[in-house]
Amino acid sequence: MDKLVGLLKGIFKDTDGESLGKNRLRVTAPRGSVLAVLDYLKASGFYQLKSISCVDWMDENEFELVYHVASMESPLHLMVKTRIARDNATFPTAIPIFKNAGIFEREIHELFGVEFEGNPDLAPLFLENWKEIPPFRKDFNMREYVKETYDSIPSFEEYQWQKEN
C-alpha cells in the first residue's frame, strides 16, 4: 500500500495517499490530474471501476467526486477523490478510461447536477418530469417538498373532526 502511494506521489506531484484501515486507500488528487491518476491505476492492475460517489459539501461550496477502483486479485480498494466547484459544476467524463463510468455519471448528473463533459448520455435515470433543483443536494429540503407536493397527513384530532362534520 505504501509502495503504491510512493509511486503515485512520484509521478503526480500534487496527489496524496492515506490509508483508511485495512485494505482501504484514499488518494486525493486535484481536479486536473484525477483522470490521469485513474488511467495510471488502471494500467497498474486496478481494472474495475466499482462506482462513483458524489458528496455535497455545501458549507465549503464544493462537490467531492469519489472514484472507487479495485483489482480482481488483491483485496485493496482505492478511493480516488477530487473536489470541484459547486456552482455550474462540470467535470470531464471517465468513459475513455472505464467503459462503465457513463452510468454512474448519469446518476450523479441527475441527483447532484454535475455536468460531465464528453458523456453522450446524461438523460434522466430515475426521476420523471423533475422541475426542482437536483434532489440529493444538501439545499434541497425533502420534508418541505413532500409537504408541498403531497399535502400532509391530518393528525388524529383533525381526522376525527373531519369525520364528525
Place this chain on the structure above:
Amino acid sequence: MAERELELIFGPQHLGMVGNLSISLNVEGDTILSARVNPGYLHRGFEKLMEYRNWIQNFPLVCRINMIESEPVEMVYAMAVESLAGIEVPERAHYIRTMIQEMSRLSCHLTAAWAYTSILGFDTPAQWAMGDRDYLLDLFEELTGARVYHIYNMPGGVRRDLPEGFEDKLLAFLDAVAGRLPDYNSTFFENRLFFERASGIGKISAQDAVALGGTGQVLRGCGIKHDIRKLEPYAAYGDMDFEIPTREGGDAFSRVLVIRDEMVQSVSILKQCIEKMPSGKVYEKTPNPFKWKIPKGETYVRVESARGEFGLYLVSNGGNRPYRAHFKTPSFVHGLVILEKLLQGANIADVGNIMLSLYVIAPEIDR
C-alpha cells in the same frame, strides 16, 4: 435504421418480466437491435432519507433496499457504522451473522430458482423452490421476529441470541433441502430442455465482464474466482471452509449452475457455523441512540451478497446522522450496463431469460 425496425416496450407490466423494470427494445423481426433499460419505478431516495435519520433509525430503512435479500444491506450498514465508530463485535455475533447471511443467500437463490424456472416453464421445480424458501422464512421468523425485513443486525452485534432448539430445526431443514437436490437436478439443472434453452444465451467474455463492472455470478460464470468472502473475509468467513464455484462458459447456463453450486456451499457453511458456534455474548453495548455522535470520517465496506459485491460508502461529519451514504449495488451495473449489452442481437423470447440469469433485482437499482 433497419428497414422494419419497431420499438417494443417490455415491462413493467409484462408476463415475462419479474420485477419493476422496463426495457425498451428496438427489434427487427424477433431479433433485438438495441435495448435501453428504464429504471426508476421504485425510486424512493433512500440515500437522501438516510441523511434525515439518526444512525439507529436507519436500520429499518436500509433493509428495504432489497426485498428479496435484506440481510446483506443491513450487514453492510452495521459494518460501516462499526468501522466509523470503532466498535468491536463479539465472536459469537460474528458467527450468528455468518449464519444469517448464508440463510439469506440460500433463500435468495431459491427465489431466483423459482423466478428462473417459472420463466422457462419448469413449473414443478419452481413450486418446490418457493416451498423450500418458505421453511427458511419460518426459521427467520423464529430467529428475528420477521419473515422478510429482519432488522436483526445492529452496530456491535445482533439483536438477540438464538432461540432454544434453533440449531436442530435449521439442521433438519438443511438435510431436507440437500436431500431434494437430486430432484432439482433431474427436473431442472441437468434437464436437456434447460440446457438447450440457456447454453450460449447471454454470453459475455471474462474481459468484458471485468471491464463493465460485473461481480458475483457474472464473473464466476466466466471462470474468474472472485468472491469477497475469500478476498477480504468479514464476519466469521475466515474460519469457514468452502470453495468458490466457477464455470467457464460465460453464458446463462454457466451462471445458473454457479448459483446451484453456491447453494451446496451455503448448506455446508451453515453446518460448519452450527458446529463451530462459540458461546458468549451477542451484543456490544452502544451509546444512547439519540445522543450518539460518530466521529468525522468515511469508509467503504463490502460484503458478498447473493448477486455479487454489495458495498456502502458512508461519510460522517461528526453528527448524529450520516452525512452521505452511497450504496454500490450489484444489480446497478448488471441491470443497466451488462443487460443492455447482452440483449443486443438476442431473441425477444430470451429477454427474461438473460435478465434473470444476470440476477437483476429492480429495487436495488433504483434505491
